Amino acid sequence: MSNLFPTRAAGLLALQEFIPNMGTHYENKRNYDYGLNKHKAVSTLSFYICRRLITEKEVVCASVTAHGPDVSKKFIEEVIWRGYFKGWLERRPQVWDSYVSGLYNDCILLENNHLLRQKIERAESAQTGLDYFDEWARELLDTGYLHNHARMWFASIWIFTLGLPWRLGADFFYRHLLDGDAASNTLSWRWVAGLHTRGKPYIARAENISMFTNGRFNPLDGELADVCHGLEETEPEGLPTLLSLRDVQKPKSGVPTAVLVTDEDCQIEDFDLSGFNIKGTATLSCSHLRSSRPVSNTILSFENGALFDAAMRLNKSSIHLKANHPKTLANWAQEVGAKQVFTPFITCGPLWDWLKQAEPFLNDLNIKLCEQRREWDNAIWPYATAGFFKVKKQIPIILEKALIL
Ligand SMILES: Cc1cc2nc3c(=O)[nH]c(=O)nc-3n(C[C@H](O)[C@H](O)[C@H](O)COP(=O)(O)OP(=O)(O)OC[C@H]3O[C@@H](n4cnc5c(N)ncnc54)[C@H](O)[C@@H]3O)c2cc1C
Incomplete structure (x- = not known):
């Protein structure tokens, strides 16, 4: 590592x-x-x-x-x-939408509530005084990685012992985890909070921490919250309805095509591009969209490196775009003379939210956004x-x- x-x-x-x-x-x-x-x-x-x-x-x-x-x-x-x-x-993109709007409200609270801001600053800068929690926060900040068990303990302590809003914790992870993923991160935090497997929160226990850190950490008696229930009462309506998988517009062979590479899938050579009339290739960086708060530089530069590597393997000259103004994509596709933009399937998360804003600009120019899912996901x-x-x-x-x- x-x-x-x-x-x-x-x-x-x-x-x-x-x-x-x-x-x-x-x-x-x-x-x-x-x-x-x-x-x-x-x-x-x-x-x-x-x-x-x-x-x-x-x-x-x-x-x-x-x-x-x-x-x-x-x-x-x-x-x-x-x-x-x-x-x-x-199948439940409403859960992502509610995370985004809930986080927006939590961020406003953070701005206006001095005490909450102080507590969050302490937790995020490894100054809670709980040696294990602070060590994990430092490791996350320094390396962009945490072991799965540490992620579980950290999230549980954040929510139940420190009593902090779970979405701000998920946002802290998302802004610093090099493997940050909208689904795994949001749903794992929800799982710890007792919102995913409803009524079964994950409880960090002292003996479990001692055992699985090989005795490096030994929380004191009474230091960790005694948890009786999760946060289910904050979402009394339960889980939203299950939707069908969203329809995917398939690319058509022969049509002038712009190929878009994002860090959703950096192995575009796995997709059969041979029938496409490729007019241009672009990489699109989007990690800054993970949060309205600053995303770590380690993530931003890892993403740029991964995109550069993907473009080099594709063996085509490509330009680099950044997901800022949603018109960026349509402008580029029009410039290269494309009538469709092809990209591997974009999953629910900030990039898909951005593409939904970009799509009307593409539609205005009669350019289709086309995707393809991998067999692994279909399975x-x-x-x-x-x-x-x-x-x-x-x-x-x-x-x-x-x-x-
Ligand atoms: C609160 C919390 C937040 C998390 N946030 C993320 C996240 O943003 N992105 C992310 O990829 N994972 C996340 N995870 C899941 C898991 O912790 C990481 O995938 C795993 O720790 C990555 O380390 P690894 O590659 O050494 O895993 P390994 O144990 O070596 O597993 C191999 C691969 O399997 C997948 N995997 C393993 N465990 C899980 C799991 N529980 N959930 C989903 N995939 C898993 C990963 O792709 C991983 O690389 C989170 C877990 C928790 C409890």
């Missing part, structure tokens, strides 16, 4: 190094957080996977080839959690309608559909 390069080559190298640990070692040790620069029991591949510098299919295939499907079970399940969360949010998302168990039961079918088994 110390030498993080935002390239596919670096992702493949990190994958190769982790393959021996994907089987029994992962299953037995993955819950241990050994601390900064000692995350050997987990893959730390999330920076690459979330941008598809390496894909879920590639990491699962590598594990199955090295260890077989049974011994790889736990690793496969964890990778599929990502697809589950993504599919779940696609998982139909089952991502309720709890993870429903997806877990289908893993053999999912792997078959994604052409792995």
Whole structure:
């Protein structure tokens, strides 16, 4: 993790190094957080996977080839959690919208409430006095990564022990996690708060922290909140209705096409572009859209590096755009003479929100926004309608559909 390069080559190298640990070692040790620069029991591949510098299919295939499907079970399940969360949010985009509007209100509160601002500043700058919590905050700020267990403890302590608004915590993570993902982050925070699996909040316990940090941290008796219930009463209406997956406009061969690469999927060469009449290629940076508060420079430069790497592999001269004014995309597509913009499917989150604003400008010029979903997502998302168990039961079918088994 110390030498993080935002390239596919670096992702493949990190994958190769982790393959021996994907089987029994992962299953037995993955819950241990050994601390900064000692995350050997987990893959730390999330920076690459979330941008598809390496894909879920590639990491699962590598594990199955090295260890077989049974011994790889736990690793496969964890990778599929990502697809589950993504599919779940696609089917309930209202949950993302309510996060965005709730966060907006929390930010106004933050501006106006001095006491809350002081508490948030202390939590975000590792000055709460809880040594474990402060250590995780420092690690997040310094490296852009936290072990999964540390993320769970941190979120639980933020919500229940420190009593801080959960969305501000999710926003803190999203602004600093190099693997920040609208679905995994928002839904994991909701899960800890007892809003995803309603009524079952995740409770950080002293003995669990001692055990899985290998005794590095030992919270004192009574230091952590005794949690009886989650935040369900803040959303008494329950989960919003399940929607169908949104329709995707497919690209047409022969039509003058502008190809758009974003950090949603940095391996565009996986898509068959041969039938397209390609007029231009652009990369579009969008990480600054994660929050109205400043997003870490580490994320912004990792994204730029990943986009540059993707453009180089595409072997076409490309220009770089930034998702600022929503007319940017239409202006560029018109300039290159395109009648359709093709991009790998954009999932629910800030970039999709921006593209929804960009689309009317494209429509005015009679330019279509076209997308394509990967088989991996098509295999998982139909089952991502309720709890993870429903997806877990289908893993053999999912792997078959994604052409792995
Ligand atoms: C509060 C909270 C916030 C989180 N925010 C994010 C986020 O913004 N982006 C993100 O990718 N993950 C998030 N996670 C999930 C998980 O913590 C990370 O995916 C994982 O820690 C990444 O480290 P790794 O690559 O070493 O994981 P490994 O254990 O090596 O797992 C391999 C891959 O599987 C996927 N994965 C593993 N566990 C999960 C999980 N619980 N949920 C979803 N995918 C998983 C990731 O793509 C990961 O790279 C969050 C979890 C919590 C509790």
